Amino acid sequence: MKNSMNSILTLQDISISFGGIKAVNQLSLDVRNQEIFAIIGPNGAGKTTAFNIISGLYRAQAGSVLFSGTDITNLLPHQIAHLGMGRTFQNLELFTLMSVEDNLMAARHMHTKTNFWNELIRNKKVKDEEEQNRKKVHEILSFLNLGEVANKKVTDLGFPIQKRVELGRALALEPKLLLLDEPAAGLNFVETAELSELIKSIRGDLGITVLLIEHDMSMVMSISDRIIVLDYGKEICLGVPEEIQNDARVVEAYLGKRDSHA
Amino acid sequence: MQSVNKKVLKNSSLVLIVVLLLLAPLYISNYLLYLVGVILIMAIVAQGLNTMIGWGAIFSFGQPGFMAFGAYFGAIISRLFPMLPFPVILILTAVASALIGFVIGFPCLRLRGFFLAMATYGFSSALFVLINFFNNLTGGNEGMYVAPPTFGPMVLSSIESIFIMIVIIGVLTQFFVSNISKSRTGHAWRSIRDGEIAAASLGINIAREKLKLFTFGSCLGGVGGVLYAYLIGYLQADFFSIMGLSFFLILVVGGIGTVWGPLLGSVIMMLIPQVFGGLFNQSMNLVYGAILLIFVLIAPNGLLGMFGSLITNVKSRGKA
Numbered sequence: 001m002k003n004s005m006n007s008i009l010t011l012q013d014i015s016i017s018f019g020g021i022k023a024v025n026q027l028s029l030d031v032r033n034q035e036i037f038a039i040i041g042p043n044g045a046g047k048t049t050a051f052n053i054i055s056g057l058y059r060a061q062a063g064s065v066l067f068s069g070t071d072i073t074n075l076l077p078h079q080i081a082h083l084g085m086g087r088t089f090q091n092l093e094l095f096t097l098m099s100v101e102d103n104l105m106a107a108r109h110m111h112t113k114t115n116f117w118n119e120l121i122r123n124k125k126v127k128d129e130e131e132q133n134r135k136k137v138h139e140i141l142s143f144l145n146l147g148e149v150a151n152k153k154v155t156d157l158g159f160p161i162q163k164r165v166e167l168g169r170a171l172a173l174e175p176k177l178l179l180l181d182e183p184a185a186g187l188n189f190v191e192t193a194e195l196s197e198l199i200k201s202i203r204g205d206l207g208i209t210v211l212l213i214e215h216d217m218s219m220v221m222s223i224s225d226r227i228i229v230l231d232y233g234k235e236i237c238l239g240v241p242e243e244i245q246n247d248a249r250v251v252e253a254y255l256g257k258r259d260s261h262a
Numbered sequence: 263m264q265s266v267n268k269k270v271l272k273n274s275s276l277v278l279i280v281v282l283l284l285l286a287p288l289y290i291s292n293y294l295l296y297l298v299g300v301i302l303i304m305a306i307v308a309q310g311l312n313t314m315i316g317w318g319a320i321f322s323f324g325q326p327g328f329m330a331f332g333a334y335f336g337a338i339i340s341r342l343f344p345m346l347p348f349p350v351i352l353i354l355t356a357v358a359s360a361l362i363g364f365v366i367g368f369p370c371l372r373l374r375g376f377f378l379a380m381a382t383y384g385f386s387s388a389l390f391v392l393i394n395f396f397n398n399l400t401g402g403n404e405g406m407y408v409a410p411p412t413f414g415p416m417v418l419s420s421i422e423s424i425f426i427m428i429v430i431i432g433v434l435t436q437f438f439v440s441n442i443s444k445s446r447t448g449h450a451w452r453s454i455r456d457g458e459i460a461a462a463s464l465g466i467n468i469a470r471e472k473l474k475l476f477t478f479g480s481c482l483g484g485v486g487g488v489l490y491a492y493l494i495g496y497l498q499a500d501f502f503s504i505m506g507l508s509f510f511l512i513l514v515v516g517g518i519g520t521v522w523g524p525l526l527g528s529v530i531m532m533l534i535p536q537v538f539g540g541l542f543n544q545s546m547n548l549v550y551g552a553i554l555l556i557f558v559l560i561a562p563n564g565l566l567g568m569f570g571s572l573i574t575n576v577k578s579r580g581k582a
Contacts, residue, residue, distance in 0.1 A: 055463060081465035093463075095456035097519070106449040110465035116474065119445035120438045126445060173464060 006032045008177055008209050014053055014063035015233075023049040025233035026063070031177070036203055036210045038220045040244075041230035042254055047213045048090055050230070051179055054211075055087050056080040068176060082110050086175035088166045090182050090213075094154045100165050101137060101150045107172035108133040137172055144168050144198070160191050171202070178202065180212040184219050192216055196223050221245065229253065283429045287422035295425045299493045301532045302432040303486045308512040308524035309435055310482030316519025317443075317451035318475040321379045324366065325509050327386030328480045330502035332359050332487025334393060334400055337408040337497055348411035348418065348427065352488060359484020360477045367476035371469070386503075393499040405498035408491045424492050431489060432525075435482060440521045442478075451475050455519075511550060514557045517564025526565055 009031040016024045024046040031037045039047045052058045054065060056077040064073045072080050086107075095103050112133060114126045141147050144164050154162055163183065170178055183199070184192045196219050202208050214220045220227060221241040229236040229244060231253040237244065244250055287295060307329050314320040336355040340346060346354075370381040393400045400406055410419035411427070418424060442448045450471045453461040458468050491497055508531065516527025531550075538549055561568045 057459065057462075077459075077462035078465050078467045081463055087463050089460065093457045093460035095453050095460065097456055098452060102449060102452075106453040106461070106466075107464045109446055109450055112446040114446060116442075116447055119442055119447055122441040122445065126441075130445070169460075169464070 008033045008068050009054065009211065010066040011050070011054070012064050012066070014050070014060040014065060016049060016053060016058055016061050022233050024053065024060075027230070027233065027235060028063075029228055029235070029238070031209060031211055032225075034203060034207060034209050035225045036199065036212070036223050038224040038227045039211070039213045039230060040215070040217075040220055040227060041236075045230040045253075046233035047230055048181055049233070051087065051181055051213060055085060055179060081173060081175075084174075084176035085179065086170035086173040086177070087179035088163075088170050088181055088183065090185070092162055092166055094162060094166055094169070096155050097153070099151050099153055100141070100146060100157070100168075101134075103154060103165060103169050104137040104140060104172040105133060107169045108137065111136075111174065136174075140168050140171050143171075160187050163187070167198075171206070171208075175208060177209045177211060180210060180214075182213055182215060184214055184216040192219055195219070199223055280429070280433055284426060286429075287425055292421050295421050296493065297532065297536070299421075299425050299428045300490075301528045302428050302525075303490050303493065304508070304512060304532060305525040305528040306432055306435045306489070307483050307486035308509045308516075308528055309439055310479035310486070311509045312513055312518060312520075312524045313439060313442075313451070313482075314475060314479040315513065316523075317448070317455055318472055319455040320371070320472065320476055320479075321375060322382040322476070322479065323379050323506075324363075324382035324385050324480065325483045326502045326505040327382075327389045328359055328363065328483030329487035329490065329505070330386075330389055330393065330499060331362055332484030333491035333497055333502070334406075334487075335359070335484070336488030337406060337491045338399055340409050340411070344409065344412070347413045348492075349413070351411070352431070352485065355488040356481050356485050359487075360481035362484075363477040363480025364473065367473050367480070371472045371476060390499045390503045400497075400499075403498075405496055408495050408497060410495070411492050421493075424489075428489050428493065431485060435485075436521065436525070443521055447471070447474070452519075508550075511554055513564065514554060514562075515564055517566030517568075520564070520566040523564050523566045530565075 007030045011027055011029050013026045013028055014024055015022065015026050027046070027050060029037075039050065041047055049058065053060050054067075056072065056075055056079070060073055064071055066072070067080065067083055067085060070083055072083065075083075095106060098106070112129055114129055118126050138147065138150065141150055144167065146161070146164060146168060149157060149161060149165075154165055157165065163186070167180070167183065180199070184195055187195060199210055199212070200223055203210055212220075212224075221244075224241055226238065226240055227244045228238045229247075229250050236249045236253055237247050239247075283298070286298065290298075307325055310328070311322065311325045314322050332355050335358050336351050339354060340351050366382070366385050370378055370385075373381055394402050397403070410417050411424065412418065418427075450461070450466045453464065453466060454468055454471060454475075462468055487502075494501075512524060512527035512531050514527070515530050516525070517523030534549060534553070535546055538546065557564065
């Protein structure tokens with residue numbers, strides 16, 4: 001089984017329902033190491049719910065989630081983050097009262113070893129480690145072309161920049177797997193093209209596996225290695241972009257069944 | 263270069279203020295020493311609440327309770343064990359207050375906002391009742407006298423020596439809080455305030471960090487309490503139960519979530535009665551109420567927040 005050897009994230013028959021509505025229904029998928037994998041589907045298809053199960057915000061009512069060899073089905077969000085999973089949110093969840101730099105510094109939490117007592121007296125160990133973290137944070141900020149705004153408050157920035165800050169915060173975790181929930185939403189054509197290059201470089205240069213939800217089809221088709229299409233919480237089809245584009249079931253899910261009289 | 267100069271200027275002015283405070287007994291009256299002492303104590307306790315609200319969005323009404331606990335705990339053990347030197351009593355009180363904070367925080371921090379406020383208010387109220395109930399230890403309604411602190415063979419009964427201890431603890435509090443605010447823990451606490459879901463997604467254990475924060479803030483409440491006990495030399499539960507909202511008032515005036523806001527707020531709130539006359543009487547509540555209203559409506563971030571944003575506005579205008 002070459003695939004399972006290579007896979008970083010495996011969902012096995014996960015289901016969750018809210019008040020009788022099956023938001024995710026026996027979903028299985030397998031994300032391979034260093035892959036760009038996209039989840040698409042109409043609104044309400046269960047994409048974000050699946051993300052929330054993977055990152056631990058929801059607990060699957062059935063099935064299991066494996067992340068780099070560990071069963072994370074019943075783990076809490078912070079425990080999953082410690083295993084190397086970072087994510088962004090559909091409706092930005094930035095720390096709005098902090099500067100851009102501090103948003104990323106907060107993400108260095110699990111890479112910082114100093115304890116509370118050392119921090120109280122702020123000894124050399126604390127300062128050294130903080131310096132290392134700051135260096136790493138500024139590396140990431142310049143990777144994302146955010147060096148200029150490092151000391152600005154996030155609320156003083158425009159929406160596209162805020163989205164990039166949130167991406168930076170997830171990268172500051174140094175994750176193995178990055179979950180992006182609609183990274184292109186609200187971006188214009190040029191910004192979307194830049195984002196595509198950025199995501200490719202996150203995979204290519206940083207070696208991070210990317211799992212993304214996206215509605216911008218041209219972007220999804222151009223950067224994804226594989227795509228899964230969901231509707232009503234279920235898989236409709238799975239394959240490389242060409243297969244998805246030519247699949248009648250996908251067209252049907254988005255546009256509805258062709259009228260038999262036509 | 264400029265930022266280095268600024269830092270030197272800031273540090274040297276801080277050192278100057280601390281030296282002036284430490285030497286204050288030489289040049290100000292005992293009444294003023296007492297007043298400045300109370301200001302510093304209120305600032306220490308308010309700093310505890312400041313970290314809870316300003317960094318963790320933990321709206322605790324427990325601070326008067328923790329202050330009372332610290333005061334009575336310190337007073338009782340110094341009476342039971344007269345040989346214990348002052349620093350030991352201080353540390354024991356700090357540890358005991360932190361422990362109580364931990365025990366109270368563990369169940370209460372599952373709650374949020376209004377319900378957390380009510381639960382912590384319940385703690386404070388219950389404590390005041392307990393203080394009056396155990397009257398053989400605490401003197402009940404009649405109150406209890408506090409033995410002057412000792413240090414080895416020395417009895418530090420003069421207000422001057424107590425004042426200097428308060429200054430030292432006040433400086434340490436500011437030092438610790440400013441260090442924490444820059445550190446890993448400070449970032450974690452503030453990220454919890456701004457968004458628990460995002461903080462968890464960064465590997466921050468929300469429950470643990472909140473408990474740590476509540477314990478820290480409670481500890482400051484208790485430390486302020488024991489210093490207060492020594493300063494005034496006599497305790498009654500009512501002293502603390504009437505404090506109710508004053509710590510919130512101090513924070514609203516000074517600036518919630520800033521390192522220096524609690525101190526600034528304490529200075530202003532304790533000086534106002536000096537200007538308007540009569541500490542804690544009926545008409546003062548009118549003044550306090552008016553101040554609270556004005557600040558909440560016009561400057562919800564307090565004086566420091568207001569000046570802070572003014573300064574950044576001027577700076578960014580200069581750049582443009």
